[in-house]
Amino acid sequence: MTDTRLGLLSRRQFLEILAATGVVLPMAGALDRLLPIAEAATTAAKKNVADVLRFSTRPQGWKGLFGFVTLRLHPVFFNGQRAYHIRTDVSDADFAKRVGLVHVIRLAGALKNGDTADYYLFTNRASGQLPVVSTAPGRDDFTPAFRLSRVTFTRTPQVLNSVDAIRDAQAGGMVRIGATSIVVNYPFVKWPDGELSRDTKREVYLGDGQLLNPPNVEKREVTFKLHQCFPGEWYIVTDTSAAPMAPMMKIIASPRTSGLTKAGATAKILVFGNGIKGSGPMGFQPSVVDSLPGHPLWSPFWDHYTFTWVEGRTPSVVRNQEELVALEKAGALKRWPGTPDTQGQTFVVNCPVPVTAPMTWKP
Numbered sequence: 001m002t003d004t005r006l007g008l009l010s011r012r013q014f015l016e017i018l019a020a021t022g023v024v025l026p027m028a029g030a031l032d033r034l035l036p037i038a039e040a041a042t043t044a045a046k047k048n049v050a051d052v053l054r055f056s057t058r059p060q061g062w063k064g065l066f067g068f069v070t071l072r073l074h075p076v077f078f079n080g081q082r083a084y085h086i087r088t089d090v091s092d093a094d095f096a097k098r099v100g101l102v103h104v105i106r107l108a109g110a111l112k113n114g115d116t117a118d119y120y121l122f123t124n125r126a127s128g129q130l131p132v133v134s135t136a137p138g139r140d141d142f143t144p145a146f147r148l149s150r151v152t153f154t155r156t157p158q159v160l161n162s163v164d165a166i167r168d169a170q171a172g173g174m175v176r177i178g179a180t181s182i183v184v185n186y187p188f189v190k191w192p193d194g195e196l197s198r199d200t201k202r203e204v205y206l207g208d209g210q211l212l213n214p215p216n217v218e219k220r221e222v223t224f225k226l227h228q229c230f231p232g233e234w235y236i237v238t239d240t241s242a243a244p245m246a247p248m249m250k251i252i253a254s255p256r257t258s259g260l261t262k263a264g265a266t267a268k269i270l271v272f273g274n275g276i277k278g279s280g281p282m283g284f285q286p287s288v289v290d291s292l293p294g295h296p297l298w299s300p301f302w303d304h305y306t307f308t309w310v311e312g313r314t315p316s317v318v319r320n321q322e323e324l325v326a327l328e329k330a331g332a333l334k335r336w337p338g339t340p341d342t343q344g345q346t347f348v349v350n351c352p353v354p355v356t357a358p359m360t361w362k363p
Contacts, residue, residue, distance in 0.1 A: 045234075045357030048293050049088055050100020053221055057234060057357050062202035065279035065361065067226040068212055069236060069354050073189060074220070076119075077161040078136045081192040084215060085144070086222065086238075088352035089185035089300050102353065106265045106299040107183040110145045115259035116183055119146035120166055126157040134163045136191040137239075143256035144239060144350060145265075145301070148182040151175050185300055187238035187350055188252060189222050190215045196238070197250040199225070205281050209250040210237050226355065228279060229269070229287040230319045234355040235300075242338075242347035257348045260301050266348060267291055269302035270324055273340060275315030279361050282306070286361050290321050293353050300352040306336040317363050 045057060051072035058067050073084045090096045091107035110116050118134035132151075135142045151166060155174050160166050169175045189196050189211075197209025205227065215222045224236040239252035241260075246253035260266050270288040271281050278285040291298040307324065309315045313332040318324045327333045337346045 045355055047354065048102050048356055049352075049354040051087055052354050055226060055234075055355050057226065057228065057355070057360050059202075064199075064202045064204055064207070064225070066205070066228075067234070067360075068223055069226045069234075070221050070223045071354065072220060073215060073217065073222050074131075074186075075217070076131045076133050078133050078192065079163075080161045082130070083133065083136050083188060083191040084217060084220075084222075085186040085188045086352075087184065087186055088354060091181075091183040095182055095184075101184070102293045102300070104185070104293075104299050105296050106267070107145065107185065108181065109263040109265035110183045110260055111147065111181060112263045113259055115143065115256055115263055115265070116145050116147040117141065117143050117256070118149060118163065119184065119186065120149050120151050120163070120177070122157075122160075123150050123152045124157055125153070126159050129157070129159050130161075132160060132163060132166060137188050137194060137252045137254075138191070140255055142252070143254050144185055144187045145257065145260065146184050146186055147179065148184060149177055149179045151177055185350070185352060187236075187352065189238075190217065196222075196252065199250075204283070205279065206249055227286075228357075228359055228361055229289055230359065231288075231292065232356060232359055233289055233292060233353045234357050235351040235353045237349060237351055239350045240347060241349075242342075245347070254348075254350060257301060257350065260299075260348055261303055261346065265299055266301045266303045267297060267299040268321075269304055269349065269351065270321065271304065271306050271339075272318075273306045273308040273336070275309045276317060276363050278363065285317055285363065286359070288318060288321055288324055293356065300350060302349050302351050303346050304338055304349050305346065306339045307333045308336065308340070310334055 053070045055069040056067045071086045075082050089102045089104045093103050096103035120132040122129050153175050196211050198211040199207040199209040210225050212223045226234050228234050239254040240246050241258035243253035243255050268290045272284040273282050276285045280286050337344050
């Protein structure tokens with residue numbers, strides 16, 4: 001059954017978002033030296049995430065039709081070793097405002113069926129203490145959707161570098177653990193036995209990876225490809241519930257995010273599998289999403305649908321879900337849950353939106 005719920009911002013709301021944007025200032029240097037040249041006054045844009053250090057919505061000398069965004073890295077302990085993630089989204093409005101993340105109401109739904117991992121913050125801590133996580137990429141239980149818990153020492157703090165160490169300390173009366181109802185989206189970039197792939201060719205959407213440079217743990221920053229989709233979202237791609245497809249996509253497998261759809265914690269991305277050539281995931285026009293950050297329906301976890309133009313129909317540029325659904329009802333577009341190759345199965349792709357800006361793609 002076709003889902004015709006639009007979930008789109010009104011034209012007035014969208015214009016209000018753009019009216020509130022700032023201007024990206026130029027920076028000297030080159031991307032490979034991690035000091036890229038950003039667009040100056042040609043594009044009004046705004047950061048949605050405080051951890052955005054630099055960005056541009058235009059290519060910086062490469063062939064690919066994507067920009068870049070450099071984000072702050074955050075270290076954590078996993079099983080006694082360090083891993084690094086970025087911070088993008090959170091279910092709690094106060095937390096979002098305080099830390100500078102995107103407030104995503106729908107993320108709270110991840111708690112319904114236990115579709116989260118554990119992220120431990122320390123209210124009092126020893127020198128060298130980092131947050132502790134219960135999972136990392138490469139595990140069957142990995143998800144970047146974490147439920148926050150707060151750990152408080154009742155005695156002299158010492159460094160705890162694993163979940164087992166925290167639980168042992170709790171059993172010994174050394175710490176108290178307070179679980180919250182806050183869910184965060186903290187995509188991982190580097191972990192004990194791997195890191196996100198880097199694309200040195202920089203020619204196409206997927207290519208050899210979604211990073212433009214290796215993660216710089218000394219400077220604690222990482223640079224992603226920045227992709228655009230209608231009606232004006234600029235997003236990054238970090239992981240997918242479709243574990244068998246993750247190696248081909250050069251992103252992380254996050255098997256547990258598959259449960260977010262049933263929990264009502266996802267939005268939709270509508271991808272084009274043929275038609276007008278462009279900057280979309282499959283080499284055609286940019287995708288369409290059903291909402292923008294700030295809208296109650298929005299989520300960075302996107303259920304993936306592919307649309308193809310029916311033979312004999314003339315493709316046109318589709319700029320919003322309303323147009324797309326109308327064309328589908330008219331028999332011009334065919335909907336494929338997931339992709340034409342996934343046999344009717346959808347999957348989730350984690351696509352945080354650190355930047356809101358006007359579209360730059362033209363057919």
